[in-house]
Amino acid sequence: MNVSECLQKGEAYLIERGVPEPKANAEFLMAEMLAVGRLTAVTQGTRALTAKETHQFLDWIKWRGKRIPLAYIIGHQPFLGINIRVTRDSLVPRPETEELVIECERLVKLSKAAAPKILEIGTGTGCIAIALAQLLPSATIFATDLSKSALDLAQKNAITHHVGNRIRFVREDLFSDKQGLRGWADLMVSNPPYIPTKELDDLEPEVLKEPRMALDGGKDGLDAVRAITLMAPKLLKxxxxxxxxxxxxQGPAVAKLFAAAGLQGVSVKKDAQGLERFAFGSLPA
Ligand SMILES: C[S@@+](CC[C@H](N)C(=O)[O-])C[C@H]1O[C@@H](n2cnc3c(N)ncnc32)[C@H](O)[C@@H]1O
Incomplete structure (x- = not known):
């Protein structure tokens, strides 16, 4: 088969299995298999594929048909212009999290902290910590997670992106008391698990393949948000x-939690889709 025939077969299979964006998914898988960009892959329609290549591509299509996230199949996901390695031990980085990073960068720059100290809670692949390390070259970062396999992955990603020496990855439960970091951070940032437990089963099949620990925010979804907010006044400068x-x-509830913890200038910001997606506040100076 050639590239174009394989793509058609792959797309038809994904349509049959109800996979969203079947054409794009087939093209991304083909591009990964050929180790070229997506555009290059689709412009090579008449290129003949070897039996091994065809087999590989159709295997991946089958996995995608089982609603395994694309990023888990190809093993990486773009995040703010860098390629983050992804495994089933970690959440797949989302585009809205890029917006969180950009706003954090802006706020840290505005604060004029000379050598900012950043604490990230629940680092997963390390995407937030790594992007911030790149955007803020004088920053020192402490990134935690409870999952050892996620931390190993984050460490590898940090080394790949040349910021391994500026991020300390530590296995720590976010519900524990971080005595050693009192008054340390110029910025605390987190994309915590925030989905209410009872809503987990209604999520897209792809999301259900991600670690439950990365998603489950407890009864009202705010267990981790509450814990992080309560510790912020102790850990922030x-x-x-x-x-x-x-x-x-969750915007109104989180804004209340931030204010109750003594944070000021509390704001809830919308993402590019117009959804209230980020909360910010600061400790009085
Ligand atoms: C929503 S994911 C965010 C991952 C990554 N920061 C991102 O934005 O793509 C939440 C992360 O919190 C971690 N986590 C969950 N419960 C935790 C706990 N009790 N203590 C520390 N980390 C926890 C998960 O392992 C997961 O990596």
Missing amino acids: PGGILGMEIGSK
Whole structure:
């Protein structure tokens, strides 16, 4: 078969299995298999594929048909212009999280902290910590997660992107007391698990393949948000910033939690889709 025939076969199979964006998915898988960009792959329609290549591509199509996330099949996901390695041990980085990072960068620059200290909670692939390390070259970052396999992956990603020496990855439960970091951080940032437990089963099949620990925010979805917010006044420097990604219906509740913790200038911001997705506040200076 040639590229074009394989793509048609792959797309038809994905349509049959109800996979969203079947054409794009088939093209991404073909591009990965040929180790070229998506555009290059689709312009090579008449290129003949070897039996091994055809087999590989159709195997991947079958996995995608089982609603395994594309990023888990190809093993990486773009995040703010860098390629983040992804495994089933970690959440797949989302485009809205890129927006969280950009706003955090802006706020840290505005604060004029000379050598900013950043604490990220629940680092997963390390995408937030790594992007911030690149955007803020004088920053020192402490990134935690409870999942050892996620931390190993994050460490590898940081080394690949040349910021391994500026990020300390530590296995730590976010519900534990971080005594050693009192008054340390100019910025605390997190994309915590924030989905209410009872809503988990209604998620897209792809999301259900991601680690439950990365998603489950407890009964009202706010267990981790509450814990992080409560510890923020202890861990932030005066004037330090807390930035968090939240569920699109959680804005008012999270704003209340931020204010109750003594944070000021509390704001809930919308993402590019117009959904209330981020909460920010700062400790009085
Ligand atoms: C929504 S994911 C975010 C991952 C990554 N920061 C991102 O934005 O793509 C939440 C992360 O919190 C971690 N996590 C869940 N419960 C935790 C806990 N009790 N203590 C520390 N980390 C936890 C998960 O392992 C997961 O990596």
